[in-house]
Amino acid sequence: MSETTGGGAARRRPRATGLGYVLRKVLGSVLTLLFVAVFNFFLFQILPGDPAKAFAPKGRNSDPEALAALRRQYGSGLSLWEKFTRYVDRMVHLDFGVSYTQHAEVTKVIGERLWPTVLLSGTALLLAAGIGVWIGARSGWRHGSRFDRSSSSIAVTAYSMPEWWLGLILIFAFASPGGLDIFPLTGMRDSRSTLPEWLDVAWHMVLPVASLAVVYIAEYSLIMRSSILDERYSEYLTVARAKGLRDDVVLRRHALPNALLPSVTLFLMSVGFIVSGAITVETIFSWPGLGLLTSEALRGPDVPLLQGVFIVFSAGVILMNLVADLVYPLLDPRVRRS
Amino acid sequence: MTTVAWTRRRFAVSAFWRSFRADREGLIGLISLLVIAVIALAAPLLASATELSPTKATGPVLAAPSLEYPFGTDDSGRSVLLLVIWGSRVSLLVGLAATLISMVIGTVVGVAAGHFGGAGGFLTRFAGGTLNRLTEWFLVIPYLPLAIALMVVAIRYNLPLVLAVIIVIGITSWPSTARLVRAQTLAIEGRPYIERAKVLGAGHWHQMTRHVLPNVMPLVLANTTLTVSIAILAETTLSFLGLGSGDSISWGTIISSARNHVAMSNGQWWWFLFPGIAVVVVVRAFNMCGRALERILDPRLKERS
Amino acid sequence: MALLEIRDLSIAYRVAGGSLPAVRGVSLTVEAGEVVGVAGESGCGKSTVAGAVLRLLPTGTSVIGSVLLNGQDVLTMPWGKLRAVRWSDASIVFQGAMSGLNPVRRIGDQIAEPMLVHATVATRRALDSRVSELLEQVGVPAWRARSYPHELSGGQRQRVMIAMALACSPQLIIADEPTTALDVMVQAQVLALLKSLVAERGVGMLLISHDLSVLSNVCDRVAVMYAGRVVEEGPAAQLFGDARHPYAQALAAAFPVIGDPTSRRAPRGLPGDPPDPTDLPSGCPFHPRCPARVDVCTVDDVRLRTVSPVRSAACVHVPAASEVAS
Numbered sequence: 001m002s003e004t005t006g007g008g009a010a011r012r013r014p015r016a017t018g019l020g021y022v023l024r025k026v027l028g029s030v031l032t033l034l035f036v037a038v039f040n041f042f043l044f045q046i047l048p049g050d051p052a053k054a055f056a057p058k059g060r061n062s063d064p065e066a067l068a069a070l071r072r073q074y075g076s077g078l079s080l081w082e083k084f085t086r087y088v089d090r091m092v093h094l095d096f097g098v099s100y101t102q103h104a105e106v107t108k109v110i111g112e113r114l115w116p117t118v119l120l121s122g123t124a125l126l127l128a129a130g131i132g133v134w135i136g137a138r139s140g141w142r143h144g145s146r147f148d149r150s151s152s153s154i155a156v157t158a159y160s161m162p163e164w165w166l167g168l169i170l171i172f173a174f175a176s177p178g179g180l181d182i183f184p185l186t187g188m189r190d191s192r193s194t195l196p197e198w199l200d201v202a203w204h205m206v207l208p209v210a211s212l213a214v215v216y217i218a219e220y221s222l223i224m225r226s227s228i229l230d231e232r233y234s235e236y237l238t239v240a241r242a243k244g245l246r247d248d249v250v251l252r253r254h255a256l257p258n259a260l261l262p263s264v265t266l267f268l269m270s271v272g273f274i275v276s277g278a279i280t281v282e283t284i285f286s287w288p289g290l291g292l293l294t295s296e297a298l299r300g301p302d303v304p305l306l307q308g309v310f311i312v313f314s315a316g317v318i319l320m321n322l323v324a325d326l327v328y329p330l331l332d333p334r335v336r337r338s
Numbered sequence: 339m340t341t342v343a344w345t346r347r348r349f350a351v352s353a354f355w356r357s358f359r360a361d362r363e364g365l366i367g368l369i370s371l372l373v374i375a376v377i378a379l380a381a382p383l384l385a386s387a388t389e390l391s392p393t394k395a396t397g398p399v400l401a402a403p404s405l406e407y408p409f410g411t412d413d414s415g416r417s418v419l420l421l422v423i424w425g426s427r428v429s430l431l432v433g434l435a436a437t438l439i440s441m442v443i444g445t446v447v448g449v450a451a452g453h454f455g456g457a458g459g460f461l462t463r464f465a466g467g468t469l470n471r472l473t474e475w476f477l478v479i480p481y482l483p484l485a486i487a488l489m490v491v492a493i494r495y496n497l498p499l500v501l502a503v504i505i506v507i508g509i510t511s512w513p514s515t516a517r518l519v520r521a522q523t524l525a526i527e528g529r530p531y532i533e534r535a536k537v538l539g540a541g542h543w544h545q546m547t548r549h550v551l552p553n554v555m556p557l558v559l560a561n562t563t564l565t566v567s568i569a570i571l572a573e574t575t576l577s578f579l580g581l582g583s584g585d586s587i588s589w590g591t592i593i594s595s596a597r598n599h600v601a602m603s604n605g606q607w608w609w610f611l612f613p614g615i616a617v618v619v620v621v622r623a624f625n626m627c628g629r630a631l632e633r634i635l636d637p638r639l640k641e642r643s
Numbered sequence: 644m645a646l647l648e649i650r651d652l653s654i655a656y657r658v659a660g661g662s663l664p665a666v667r668g669v670s671l672t673v674e675a676g677e678v679v680g681v682a683g684e685s686g687c688g689k690s691t692v693a694g695a696v697l698r699l700l701p702t703g704t705s706v707i708g709s710v711l712l713n714g715q716d717v718l719t720m721p722w723g724k725l726r727a728v729r730w731s732d733a734s735i736v737f738q739g740a741m742s743g744l745n746p747v748r749r750i751g752d753q754i755a756e757p758m759l760v761h762a763t764v765a766t767r768r769a770l771d772s773r774v775s776e777l778l779e780q781v782g783v784p785a786w787r788a789r790s791y792p793h794e795l796s797g798g799q800r801q802r803v804m805i806a807m808a809l810a811c812s813p814q815l816i817i818a819d820e821p822t823t824a825l826d827v828m829v830q831a832q833v834l835a836l837l838k839s840l841v842a843e844r845g846v847g848m849l850l851i852s853h854d855l856s857v858l859s860n861v862c863d864r865v866a867v868m869y870a871g872r873v874v875e876e877g878p879a880a881q882l883f884g885d886a887r888h889p890y891a892q893a894l895a896a897a898f899p900v901i902g903d904p905t906s907r908r909a910p911r912g913l914p915g916d917p918p919d920p921t922d923l924p925s926g927c928p929f930h931p932r933c934p935a936r937v938d939v940c941t942v943d944d945v946r947l948r949t950v951s952p953v954r955s956a957a958c959v960h961v962p963a964a965s966e967v968a969s
Contacts, residue, residue, distance in 0.1 A: 035475045043484075046491050156629070160621035162571055164578065165593065165614040171602040178605030185603070235742040239807075242697050243757040244729035257747050276482035280575060284597070294483065295579065301490050310487065313480045321478065333747055333791040 022326065029322040036314040041087050044307050045080070096311075097304035101296060106308040110290065114312070116188055117289030119201075121278045124209045128216030129267060135217070136224025137259070141251050143229060152225065158218035164280035167211035171284070174207060183207050186286035208285045212277050219273070223266050227259035234258070261332050268324035271317045347552075354556075357634045364630020370623035378426040385420040390587065392416065403608050410608035412592070413599055418608055421592050422616050428588035429620070432503050433570035439508030440515060440569070441562055447473060447512065448519025449554065453527065453546050470520060476513040485510050485572065489581035499584040507572045515561055519554055526553045556635050563628035567621040574617050589613040644714050646847040647673040647696065647733070647815050652708035654691050654700065662705065663920050665691040667871035669708075671849075675814060678841055678848040680862035680879065682855055682894060684917050688871040689851045693819045696849070697729050712815065730757045733815035734808040736801075738823050743804050744792040751788030754778070754807045761811050777806040781836060798829035805836065816840070817849045822857055834861050855894055859883050864953075867891045870918050870928040873947065877954030887956035889935045927959070935960060 090097065096106035135155075139148045173179040184190060184204050193200045231237070232255070240250045282291030290309055297305040329336050358364050377384075392414035403410045409418035447469055454466030485506050492502035526532065532549055576582040577590025578597075596602075596610035654666040666688040673679045681689045694700045696710055698717055710717045712732055717725065734757075737743040745753060751774050764770045775785035781802040783795075792800055801821060808816055818837065822830040838861050841848055852858055858865050859879055866876040867890065875888040886892040893913040915932040918924055924931055930940040940959055947955040948962075 032475055032478055036479060039475075039479070043487055156625050157618060157622055160567065160571075160618045160625055162574055162578075162614070162617060164575070165610070165617070168593070168597065168602050168610050169614070172605075172607050172610075176603040176605065178603070178607065235737055236745045238694075238699055239735070239737060239743050240745070240756075242699055242729055242735050244726040244731070244760050245756075246726070254745050254748075258745070261747075272477075272480045275480035276575070279482055279486075280579070283579070294486065298486065298490060298579075298581070301494075306483075306487060310483050313483050314478055317478050317480055331747070334793045 021329070025322055025325045029318050032318050033315060036318070037091055037311060040307055040310050040314075041084060043310075044303050045083070096308040099297075099302055099305040099308075101299065101302045102305065106304050109293065109305065110308050110312055113288060113290050113293050115289075116287060117278055117282065117291060120205060120208055120282070120287055120289060121212065121274050123205065124212035124216060124277075125274060127209065128213045128220055131213075132217040132220025133224050133260075133263070136221035136226075136263075137228050137251065137256055139221065140225035140228025140232065140259075141255070143232065148225075151221065155218040155221050155225075158214050159222065161215060162280070163211050163215040163277050164284050166214055167208065167281050167284045170207045170211055188288050204287075208281050208287055211281050211284075212274075215277070216274075219270065220263075220267060223263050224259065227261075227263045228255060230262075231255050231259045257331075261328070264331060265324055265328060268320050268327075271320040275313050275317065354634065358630060361630040361633060363626045364633075367623045367626030367630065370619065371627065374426060374620055374623065375430070377423060378430050381423050381427055385424050390416060390420060390424055400604075400606055400609075402606075409612045410606070412595065412609055418592070418612055421587055422589065422613050425587045425589045425592055425613060426616065426620070428500065428583050428586045429570055429573055429590075429617070432500065432507065432573040432583070432588075433566050435504045436507035436511070436569040436573070437562060437566045439505065440511040440565055441558060443508070443512040444515025445519050445551075445554070445558055448516040449523050449546055449550055451516065452520040452523025453542065453550060473513050473516045473520070477517065481510040481572070482575070485576060486579070486581060489576060493581065493584075499582070500586060503573055503576060503582055506576075507569050510572075511565055511568060515558070515565065518561055519558060522554050522557050523550050526550050556631075560628055560631035560635055563624045563631060567624040567628070570617065570621055570624070589617050645672045645711075646675045646677075646713065647671070647849065648709075648711040649692065649696075650709045650711070652692065652695060652706070652710065654688070654695055654707075655705045656691075656701070657703040657705070661921070665871055665920060666695070669868070669871070669873050671866055671873070671876075673815065673847045673849050675847045676841060676845045677864065678838075678850055678862045680858035680865040681849065681851045681868060682853065682858050682865055683868035684853055686917050686920070687868040689868050690819055692868075693735065693817050693849065693851050696815075696817055697733060697735065698725060699735075727761070730808075730813065731761045731763070731811040732813055733817065734811065734813040736804050736808045736816060736818040736821050738820040741824065744800060746792055748791075749788065750778075750790050750792065750795070750803050754788070754803070754810055757807070757810045763811055773810075777809055778803070780809070781806045782832070797825055798832065801825060801829075801833055802836065805833070805840075809840070812844075813846065815847045815849070817851070819851045820853070821850070822852070822854070830857070837861060855883070855897075867894065870923060871920060872928075872957065874929070874958070875954075875956040876947070877950070877956075881954060887950055887954070887961055888929075888958045889933045889960075890929050891956070893934075927957075 094107060096110075098104065099106050099109050102109045135151050139151045142148050171185065175181060175183045175185045183206055188204050189197065189200050190204070195203065234255075237250055237254055240254045241247075245253070278289065279291035279294050281287070282289045283295040286292060290312065293305065294309050296302075297309065358368075397407060397411040397415035397417055399411065399415050400413055401407055401411045407417045407419065409422060411417055412421065451466050451469035451473060454462045454469070488506045488509075489502065492499065492506070527550065535544075535549055573582060573588065574590035574593075577588050578594045580594060582588060582590050590613075592613040593610045596606065596613075599606075599609075601607070601609045649669060649671040652666055652669045653664070655662040655664045657663075669688070669692055671679065671681070671692070681692065683689050691700065695706055696712070696717065698706075698720075700706065706718055708718070712728065715728075717728065720728065744750070751771070754774050754777055755770050758764045758770060758773065764773055771788075774788050778785050778787060783799055783802050783806065787795065787799070787803075792803075795803065805821070821837070822833050825833065834857060837848065837850070840846060850858065850862055862879045864877065865879045865882050866873045867882070867886075867888065868874065869890050875882065875886060875891040882891060883895045886895050890913075897913065913932055918928050918931070924941075926939075926941045926943055927933070927945050930936050933940065935958075937959065943959075945957045945959050947957045949955050950961055
């Protein structure tokens with residue numbers, strides 16, 4: 001019996017593979033980035049910040065002519081349109097100006113601080129994704145069991161915690177004389193340490209990563225649990241059991257790949273949380289990353305630096321969204337072109 | 339609205355209440371919230387101005403918890419217990435008010451984007467599409483940097499800080515509600531009775547308020563509780579970073595003072611532990627209600643019979 | 644020895660607030676090479692019976708009675724034995740059109756999976772050729788093994804479900820609503836396929852459907868279920884032509900007979916709804932809807948009574964020569 005239509009299923013989804021799709025998504029991301037850049041400009045226009053004061057502290061160098069020259073360099077006194085065109089011009093050359101407080105080019109400053117943030121947040125994210133998926137899947141699969149009830153309860157509690165508060169508690173418990181004083185209090189490295197560098201960094205990373213990871217694990221496990229609960233009663237799982245598969249195989253091979261689909265999207269969309277976590281936790285632990293940079297830039301306020309950090313964070317989120325859009329078709333064959 | 343519609347709505351509400359009552363997590367959450375609300379409202383009766391003033395307080399400085407001071411005292415001799423009780427007012431006020439703003443903006447934008455984006459002439463679809471794209475763009479901007487920037491502005495221009503925090507949190511959280519509402523609006527608009535209403539001559543306004551809105555509200559309600567918890571966490575975080583309610587006492591400012599005085603390293607654990615526990619308890623209570631609402635509204639999560 | 648023998652099966656689901664009795668004492672037999680149909684409205688318990696044969700009901704469900712597959716009681720088998728029996732002795736074809744197939748795995752992998760579990764095929768090449776063979780047998784082009792479920796039409800997906808059910812050459816196939824949600828032409832094709840399978844391979848089939856036209860086409864014997872019990876049972880032709888239980892009569896009359904113009908113009912329906920399993924009517928559960936109701940029906944429940952050596956019906960109007968021993 002021949003079937004006339006090869007395509008089959010009634011619902012038609014827009015094609016989601018091929019160069020056309022990738023280009024469309026990349027273009028969309030670029031447009032979003034442009035919007036953010038424009039928004040960035042206008043946002044920081046209302047931010048007060050006199051570069052002269054930051055560069056010429058405490059009366060020294062208060063030569064009025066020099067101050068005036070500085071101000072001109074930073075664009076005070078120009079009209080809004082002139083400022084905007086200058087901004088666009090610089091943006092194209094990836095020039096974010098010079099930081100008031102750091103006394104160096106913003107691009108350079110951000111470049112130095114980028115890796116520590118990626119290292120810290122990235123490690124916490126990966127750890128959280130792995131552990132969170134495992135807990136959530138087991139929890140949802142055995143809905144109503146003691147494991148499920150206790151892990152969900154703990155997760156909701158952890159999810160209700162500010163991650164920086166957890167950091168304070170960890171500091172008290174593990175990095176202060178009041179508790180076990182085994183972990184370092186601040187920073188990424190200790191120049192006096194005799195450990196190899198990577199180990200030293202890892203040791204410094206334990207508490208900050210723990211503060212972030214606990215809250216992320218809670219969130220991810222709840223997301224995963226919910227996805228598994230949605231899949232649990234699907235007929236193909238009964239078929240899998242009827243084939244004689246063991247229960248854990250049914251979970252791993254059938255339920256999990258389907259439940260991961262909505263979860264992956266949600267994971268990647270929670271990047272906004274990660275940014276705020278990075279800012280607060282780095283501040284607490286004086287971890288030399290972009291988050292700490294943001295807090296430091298608040299003094300002043302150091303407008304060029306804040307602008308630069310703002311764009312970088314937004315670009316990070318846009319990038320993660322783009323990754324989500326590009327990765328999802330790889331995981332879900334239903335949205336690919338047949 | 340006709341009496342038939344009213345009776346139907348009343349039935350729906352009482353059925354809804356019955357389901358909520360049966361959900362243990364939701365019930366515990368709701369009761370906790372009521373208790374907290376009572377404490378917050380009764381705060382002026384429990385703590386006098388002198389006890390809360392940093393200069394006039396009379397307790398021992400940085401004392402560990404005792405019978406007289408169950409939560410210990412801070413560096414000015416104030417009872418941390420009273421500080422926490424008083425701080426609940428700002429945290430709850432900001433949380434609820436900011437959520438109100440966020441919900442209103444988010445629902446309006448979401449319904450409009452969904453309604454106008456789905457079908458109709460070019461202009462309406464363009465309007466809807468623009469709203470949708472605007473929502474997506476704002477979603478991309480990470481909330482904390484934006485909130486920080488706006489609060490810095492507010493502080494420098496001497497705006498009333500509590501109001502500023504409310505507005506700032508409100509305008510950083512509307513996009514996620516808008517997206518949710520838009521998706522729900524599109525789903526509702528796909529239903530046949532909307533078609534019928536249109537054919538019968540219902541205009542945009544009528545469709546949106548009489549048909550879409552009542553069906554969207556349950557979802558918005560569930561989302562509201564979760565937004566409140568996010569708003570309270572945001573207020574606490576902003577206060578902790580020194581950008582919050584300024585001189586008002588809130589849980590974030592208490593912990594901020596503790597940190598500034600290096601309480602963690604000095605062993606004064608009560609100073610930052612108890613305010614934080616208060617945050618966790620309140621946020622968790624809202625989360626519990628939110629989860630209960632989601633369970634009631636999402637039939638897939640119910641046990642199959 | 645019968646291929647499948649269900650004896651006095653009673654099943655109650657565990658739900659919030661107590662238990663829900665879905666099946667209340669059902670007995671059925673399926674011989675090799677025979678197609679037995681189970682008819683009834685939604686909620687009468689027929690799918691539950693199907694699920695019980697391979698112990699696929701949710702944990703906590705109370706299952707009493709025995710289900711003998713080749714003489715061995717499935718309900719008391721140890722887990723390992725049960726998993727070995729599943730699919731290789733008896734397999735199930737679900738209403739696969741929608742969600743019986745895993746959406747993110749290829750068809751070929753899903754057909755091959757039970758063969759790997761039961762180690763029926765040794766090499767990769769043998770596996771692939773067996774998958775192609777199965778697909779061709781059900782009329783799906785072999786190259787479709789690389790496709791995903793959403794790329795196939797509903798009819799093709801149903802046939803893939805059948806191919807999958809045949810993978811380990813089972814002796815019994817349970818088909819639970821295999822043609823629902825398919826359009827009529829495709830339905831006819833699938834039924835023809837099922838009939839040929841039984842004829843060629845001598846498998847036994849338990850065919851469950853609410854659609855009598857489907858059952859009358861394919862089945863040798865039919866059991867009609869109502870409110871968790873079998874209310875009439877017998878050879879298909881006799882049952883449809885001359886039903887004894889009022890419910891079976893109503894079912895048979897509810898759809899028009901081709902060639903009889905009068906029945907087409909006035910199809911007889913049945914008023915009312917199936918009863919709530921937790922709140923069954925007193926006496927015979929069918930009495931509220933029964934056109935042949937008499938007073939005693941509201942008081943006394945009726946069990947299956949012999950109509951002939953091959954037929955039985957549970958109605959007070961059948962002379963109570965002997966009740967069918969269960």
